[in-house]
Amino acid sequence: MIVDGEHTFSGPRETVWGLLQDPEVLAKAMPGARQLTLTEDGAYKGVIRIGVGPVTAAEWSLNVKLSDVVHPQSYVMNVESKGALGFTRGSATVNLDEVDEGTRMRYHADLAVGGKVAGVGQRLLDQVAKMLTRQGLDALNKELEARLAASEPA
Amino acid sequence: MNRGHVGQSPPRNEDHRLLTGNALFVDDVHLEGMLHVAFVRSDYAHAILHGVDTSAALERPGVVAVITAEMLGDYWQPGPLLVPPPPVEGLIFNQASQVPLAKDRLRHVGEAIAMVLAESRYIAEDAAADVIVDAEPLEVAVDLEAALLPDAPVLHPQLGTNLAAHVVQKHGDYDKAIEGAELVINRRFHYDRGAAAAMENRAVVARWDVRAEELTVWDTTQAPIPIRNGLARMLGLLESQVRVVAPFVGGGFGPKIMMFYPEEVLVPWAAIRLGRPVKWVEDRQENFFATTQERSQIHHAEMALSRDGRILGIRDFFWHDTGAYDPYGLTVPINSQCTLLGPYDVPAYHSEFRAVFTNRTTVTPVRGAGRQHGVFVMERLLDIAARELGLSPQEIRRRNYLRSDVFPHTFQILFQDFAPLYYDSGNYAPALEAALDIVGRHTFRAEQEAARAEGRFIGMGIVSYVEGTGIGPYEGARVTIEPSGRVRVATGLGTQGQGHYTAFAQIVAEVLDVNVGDVNVVTGDTREFGWGTGTFASRGAVVAGSACHESATIVRRKVLEVGARVLGSTVDEVELHHGTVRVTADPSRAIGFGQLAGHANPLRGAVIPGTEPGLEATAYFGPDHGSTASGVHAMVVEVDPETAIVRIDRYIVVHDCGKLINPVIVAGQVQGGVAHGIGNAFYEQLIYDEGGQLLNASFADYLLPTALDVPRVEMAHRETAAPLNPLGLKGVGEAGCIPTGAAFAQAIEDALPHLALEIREIPLSPSRLFELLQAAGPAAARPVIADESAIAAD
Numbered sequence: 001m002i003v004d005g006e007h008t009f010s011g012p013r014e015t016v017w018g019l020l021q022d023p024e025v026l027a028k029a030m031p032g033a034r035q036l037t038l039t040e041d042g043a044y045k046g047v048i049r050i051g052v053g054p055v056t057a058a059e060w061s062l063n064v065k066l067s068d069v070v071h072p073q074s075y076v077m078n079v080e081s082k083g084a085l086g087f088t089r090g091s092a093t094v095n096l097d098e099v100d101e102g103t104r105m106r107y108h109a110d111l112a113v114g115g116k117v118a119g120v121g122q123r124l125l126d127q128v129a130k131m132l133t134r135q136g137l138d139a140l141n142k143e144l145e146a147r148l149a150a151s152e153p154a
Numbered sequence: 155m156n157r158g159h160v161g162q163s164p165p166r167n168e169d170h171r172l173l174t175g176n177a178l179f180v181d182d183v184h185l186e187g188m189l190h191v192a193f194v195r196s197d198y199a200h201a202i203l204h205g206v207d208t209s210a211a212l213e214r215p216g217v218v219a220v221i222t223a224e225m226l227g228d229y230w231q232p233g234p235l236l237v238p239p240p241p242v243e244g245l246i247f248n249q250a251s252q253v254p255l256a257k258d259r260l261r262h263v264g265e266a267i268a269m270v271l272a273e274s275r276y277i278a279e280d281a282a283a284d285v286i287v288d289a290e291p292l293e294v295a296v297d298l299e300a301a302l303l304p305d306a307p308v309l310h311p312q313l314g315t316n317l318a319a320h321v322v323q324k325h326g327d328y329d330k331a332i333e334g335a336e337l338v339i340n341r342r343f344h345y346d347r348g349a350a351a352a353m354e355n356r357a358v359v360a361r362w363d364v365r366a367e368e369l370t371v372w373d374t375t376q377a378p379i380p381i382r383n384g385l386a387r388m389l390g391l392l393e394s395q396v397r398v399v400a401p402f403v404g405g406g407f408g409p410k411i412m413m414f415y416p417e418e419v420l421v422p423w424a425a426i427r428l429g430r431p432v433k434w435v436e437d438r439q440e441n442f443f444a445t446t447q448e449r450s451q452i453h454h455a456e457m458a459l460s461r462d463g464r465i466l467g468i469r470d471f472f473w474h475d476t477g478a479y480d481p482y483g484l485t486v487p488i489n490s491q492c493t494l495l496g497p498y499d500v501p502a503y504h505s506e507f508r509a510v511f512t513n514r515t516t517v518t519p520v521r522g523a524g525r526q527h528g529v530f531v532m533e534r535l536l537d538i539a540a541r542e543l544g545l546s547p548q549e550i551r552r553r554n555y556l557r558s559d560v561f562p563h564t565f566q567i568l569f570q571d572f573a574p575l576y577y578d579s580g581n582y583a584p585a586l587e588a589a590l591d592i593v594g595r596h597t598f599r600a601e602q603e604a605a606r607a608e609g610r611f612i613g614m615g616i617v618s619y620v621e622g623t624g625i626g627p628y629e630g631a632r633v634t635i636e637p638s639g640r641v642r643v644a645t646g647l648g649t650q651g652q653g654h655y656t657a658f659a660q661i662v663a664e665v666l667d668v669n670v671g672d673v674n675v676v677t678g679d680t681r682e683f684g685w686g687t688g689t690f691a692s693r694g695a696v697v698a699g700s701a702c703h704e705s706a707t708i709v710r711r712k713v714l715e716v717g718a719r720v721l722g723s724t725v726d727e728v729e730l731h732h733g734t735v736r737v738t739a740d741p742s743r744a745i746g747f748g749q750l751a752g753h754a755n756p757l758r759g760a761v762i763p764g765t766e767p768g769l770e771a772t773a774y775f776g777p778d779h780g781s782t783a784s785g786v787h788a789m790v791v792e793v794d795p796e797t798a799i800v801r802i803d804r805y806i807v808v809h810d811c812g813k814l815i816n817p818v819i820v821a822g823q824v825q826g827g828v829a830h831g832i833g834n835a836f837y838e839q840l841i842y843d844e845g846g847q848l849l850n851a852s853f854a855d856y857l858l859p860t861a862l863d864v865p866r867v868e869m870a871h872r873e874t875a876a877p878l879n880p881l882g883l884k885g886v887g888e889a890g891c892i893p894t895g896a897a898f899a900q901a902i903e904d905a906l907p908h909l910a911l912e913i914r915e916i917p918l919s920p921s922r923l924f925e926l927l928q929a930a931g932p933a934a935a936r937p938v939i940a941d942e943s944a945i946a947a948d
Binding site: 058 | 197198199263282283284291439442443843845847848849850851852854855
């Protein structure tokens with residue numbers, strides 16, 4: 001499954017970068033995330049709960065390792081997620097560019113989805129991925145606004 | 155009076171039980187203390203299995219055991235090779251049959267990894283989700299042609315290749331044939347996978363009776379006796395200690411043959427091990443992954459013809475997808491190879507195939523069992539050649555049919571029964587003419603023109619096929635007249651809706667001159683009858699039916715002998731009449747069968763030396779060859795060129811399965827087969843992604859044709875008796891679904907003559923057909939079809 005797109009944040013690149021690397025923020029931005037922690041070796045480990053169509057919401061372990069990190073421009077997320085209903089594996093490339101309106105994020109994920117969720121939920125996967133992405137970006141936008149507001153002189 | 159004898163259609167003996175909900179299916183078996191099973195299955199198409207952690211599952215209340223491969227000890231063995239490869243010279247066959255539970259490698263999504271036994275299915279399912287599988291994904295081999303390339307990942311490292319088999323069979327000299335050819339057609343054809351989609355999924359219940367030391371297994375198998383024999387061997391029991399019951403089964407269609415599926419060998423093992431009855435009933439989703447499937451093949455086929463449309467020779471190279479394992483040997487590709495020849499005179503044939511392991515569910519026969527592919531290739535080649543030569547599809551077939559005086563006809567290639575492909579009898583051309591009469595040979599083209607004038611596109615497809623049926627080795631039957639006067643028939647077959655309880659009863663009722671309702675048939679219980687093979691290859695009626703006839707004939711003789719003795723007469727002077735023996739010259743001197751059964755089993759006196767007690771006989775029947783059924787299918791479709799929706803207006807089958815035992819049952823088999831064929835041609839397709847994941851594993855996404863999509867088939871029966879058995883029977887179980895794809899393709903092309911559309915793949919779907927229509931340019935000017943009036947010309 002390919003998930004790609006772009007989104008422009010109204011904020012400086014350094015702030016957006018920090019946001020995207022903060023497990024607490026990511027946990028908020030990730031729909032269904034139960035917990036997300038940054039381990040000592042730089043990987044994010046967590047548990048999320050997501051349902052796809054007829055596949056009821058179930059817990060998935062999440063393991064994300066970053067590689068090819070070019071601060072504050074780009075990184076690759078190597079994603080592995082497993083649960084009783086299947087698995088997701090693959091990688092996502094994230095690029096941040098400075099643009100007039102702020103920071104443009106381009107993302108491209110190539111994910112293999114397997115198990116029950118692939119067999120039964122296939123028809124809905126794209127829509128679910130789009131919906132989760134939109135919810136995630138909304139949450140990131142809010143968090144960014146909050147951070148920018150907090151950093152402004154009162 | 156309609157006594158329901160052979161050739162009539164009495165009400166079916168089994169219908170009362172089925173319609174009142176009193177028929178026993180495996181899931182109806184409830185036993186005290188029964189445990190329920192859920193399986194942990196692979197999410198990966200190909201992976202190394204590092205470990206299975208069952209600790210969390212075992213802690214769940216209500217879980218009794220979680221079984222992994224290691225715990226099976228010596229019982230962990232790959233399944234048997236069910237059908238060895240035929241003795242073809244130079245044949246390569248690499249065996250890799252399925253294992254009870256994956257041990258170190260996962261080879262397809264849905265492969266069983268662990269078995270959870272719990273007090274209820276709910277608990278078992280929840281506990282299965284607790285099991286942690288440590289697997290390392292590998293690259294997959296799912297593309298049939300790419301799987302044999304040198305860099306492809308290999309499923310079975312011990313083989314070092316994904317090649318499951320390589321077989322070359324030749325008849326005549328193709329190289330010479332092509333030298334003299336005036337037209338050569340060469341195309342690539344693709345036939346893809348579908349599911350059998352039986353209404354009832356698989357199910358197994360097992361009980362170990364420790365006092366009787368007897369294992370009883372209720373199993374949705376088509377072949378209870380081979381399963382009994384195999385389980386006894388694997389479990390170290392006597393065959394007499396194992397009873398396998400295949401009760402009513404909601405559709406077999408091939409995948410329920412004697413597969414020794416993991417679930418089938420594990421449930422009995424667990425019942426003995428744990429000392430409690432065990433039940434597993436497959437759910438629909440498991441069925442999509444864990445029940446065998448059929449039919450991905452890619453053919454590169456060439457036909458050499460003379461200018462007048464006669465076939466000089468055919469050369470075909472094909473790839474056959476056998477999935478992750480190949481326990482059923484080469485039956486499917488051999489059937490494709492042999493059935494391709496169809497009802498035609500093919501002087502030279504070179505056929506070569508490679509069976510290929512792929513990371514997909516194992517392939518074994520599904521209704522049609524490879525015949526579809528062969529028929530599709532042959533019929534498409536004929537259609538394409540006809541177009542090139544300016545002949546109608548009907549005329550090119552007429553010119554190539556085997557004549558009715560050539561039978562028996564033998565091709566020098568081996569069929570699935572290991573004997574040279576042998577057509578016992580046939581009469582093909584009249585079936586085509588009969589089908590054209592039903593379509594309306596004098597009116598159809600005019601109707602088509604009139605529709606076109608209204609902007610509607612209708613087309614006709616008309617195709618031929620043969621079906622090798624009724625193969626050996628043998629079946630048996632025991633016929634007993636009981637003291638009640640009723641007749642009991644036991645045979646070793648399993649039954650899955652074919653009407654065996656009636657058809658076998660009709661055969662026996664006719665021989666013994668009783669009502670069909672007075673004949674009680676039991677099938678599928680190894681305690682009732684312990685010798686036999688199974689229900690497959692459209693062989694039940696032919697082989698077991700002939701055994702019933704044989705036993706009934708012996709019982710008839712006994713009845714006449716005992717009757718004559720009791721009536722103080724001689725065998726020549728008595729006759730059977732409606733369940734009695736009577737003196738022909740004086741019908742008032744008669745005795746009923748029930749009373750006679752008492753005389754044959756006396757309580758006092760002595761049985762006459764040299765005779766046996768009872769009015770009972772057991773007999774076996776094994777035909778030298780399978781008998782060859784044949785037929786013509788025609789369909790009229792209307793195609794919407796904008797939406798690519800195809801509506802089937804009419805479906806016509808002219809079928810020849812020899813002597814009809816029961817015309818309504820035959821019609822039901824054909825109608826059901828056509829529904830299967832329509833599904834296979836236009837609705838059903840198992841779609842795998844490049845990672846080997848099945849993407850449509852539910853009936854929400856895997857489309858079956860509904861009652862609205864399947865017209866009532868217009869049928870005509872022809873009866874060319876088979877010389878190979880006493881009643882002249884041929885099989886009919888698969889006929890309805892074999893040529894449907896070929897008929898679809900021709901009909902759609904016929905509906906859209908303005909497009910250069912050439913259909914070389916099945917299944918189609920509205921969306922796939924839409925793509926083909928988009929890609930098709932306008933048709934080039936075609937040769938004028940000289941005999942177009944001659945759909946009419948006889």
